[in-house]
Amino acid sequence: MEQPLYKKIFIDLHNAILDGTLAIDSQVPTEKELSQKYQVSRITSKRALTELEQLGLIYRIRGKGSFVKADKPEASIVSIQKTKRILFLFPFLTDLSVGDFTEGLNPIMQENQFEVLMTSLDFLQTKTAQEVMDEFDGLIYYAIDTEQHLDLLFELSLKEFPVVILDKKIYELPFPTVLSDNFAGGALATNQLIADGHQKIGFLFGEPTHPQSVRQRYLGYLEALDKANLAFHTALDDQKATNKELLNYIQEHQLTAFVCENDLVAIQTMNQLKQAGFSVPADFSIIGFDDIQAASLVDPPLTTIAQNFKELGKSAGEKLIHWLETKETPIDTKYPVTLITRHSTKELNNEHSTN
Numbered sequence: 270m271e272q273p274l275y276k277k278i279f280i281d282l283h284n285a286i287l288d289g290t291l292a293i294d295s296q297v298p299t300e301k302e303l304s305q306k307y308q309v310s311r312i313t314s315k316r317a318l319t320e321l322e323q324l325g326l327i328y329r330i331r332g333k334g335s336f337v338k339a340d341k342p343e344a345s346i347v348s349i350q351k352t353k354r355i356l357f358l359f360p361f362l363t364d365l366s367v368g369d370f371t372e373g374l375n376p377i378m379q380e381n382q383f384e385v386l387m388t389s390l391d392f393l394q395t396k397t398a399q400e401v402m403d404e405f406d407g408l409i410y411y412a413i414d415t416e417q418h419l420d421l422l423f424e425l426s427l428k429e430f431p432v433v434i435l436d437k438k439i440y441e442l443p444f445p446t447v448l449s450d451n452f453a454g455g456a457l458a459t460n461q462l463i464a465d466g467h468q469k470i471g472f473l474f475g476e477p478t479h480p481q482s483v484r485q486r487y488l489g490y491l492e493a494l495d496k497a498n499l500a501f502h503t504a505l506d507d508q509k510a511t512n513k514e515l516l517n518y519i520q521e522h523q524l525t526a527f528v529c530e531n532d533l534v535a536i537q538t539m540n541q542l543k544q545a546g547f548s549v550p551a552d553f554s555i556i557g558f559d560d561i562q563a564a565s566l567v568d569p570p571l572t573t574i575a576q577n578f579k580e581l582g583k584s585a586g587e588k589l590i591h592w593l594e595t596k597e598t599p600i601d602t603k604y605p606v607t608l609i610t611r612h613s614t615k616e617l618n619n620e621h622s623t624n
Contacts, residue, residue, distance in 0.1 A: 373583030455489025466617035532557035
């Protein structure tokens, strides 16, 4: 990997201080001056100055600038313990219903003295690959869309910058991925409904376009139906397989149960059925996916497929740290999911009817 630009500034100033080129109590070039000289952003030059200050080589006076310390420690480039910064890009910062990866990520980062900046994917809109490399040592990237920021991510891969992808595999990039076994989860949910006696099981989508993780859940659903020799299945492009067309879809196919692409879709489905005068699970069984906090709080509590968000976050952090320490690219990791049985499903009896 190419040397980050902030590190070049840092090394140049570090050497100038130790060899006396920058004398004791003399003023160090400002962030602006360094930015102009090295053709970098102010953030990049600020990081170099911050690390010099943390090493005890310079001190700052508000409103005046940075100056060389008199009692400089014996320091060499080899022994420098620089600030380690990780960027965690996540699309759901304001959505508290989504699983919490930081529960597993933050402790492992703190233990290894990494600073984590968690922000939204929009952060990359105004950044170049070089600026990301200058400001951070590594990146954890939640891929809500496998095509978004592909150009920047590809450039980072060319520079051999450490990036760990969460939730989806981006096949065009060589980065390791940490994700749940969505295929197994779709099969697990469907098999539970089959075991409860359901034969007309629909799959409900939240949006007309389906991300990779949802497609994997859908394929698991198809496999379970095929193994059980059940004829009906929802088509991937069926525009009626959404909450907007729910009641018509039920009537058309005489459905008795649903696997939903996630918990939010499942909760919306339960609410819509209640408003239409139906009861869950007396009239319909519903299974979600994710086990977000709201899943256990709705009425009835939602049967769902749980992702282990804590373990996913921890694994992403461990992979990135290992990569930075050993320079060895980690391999992909797929975590198992778990069926959480609550009260939105029940065994189908012979008297059940949707009429």
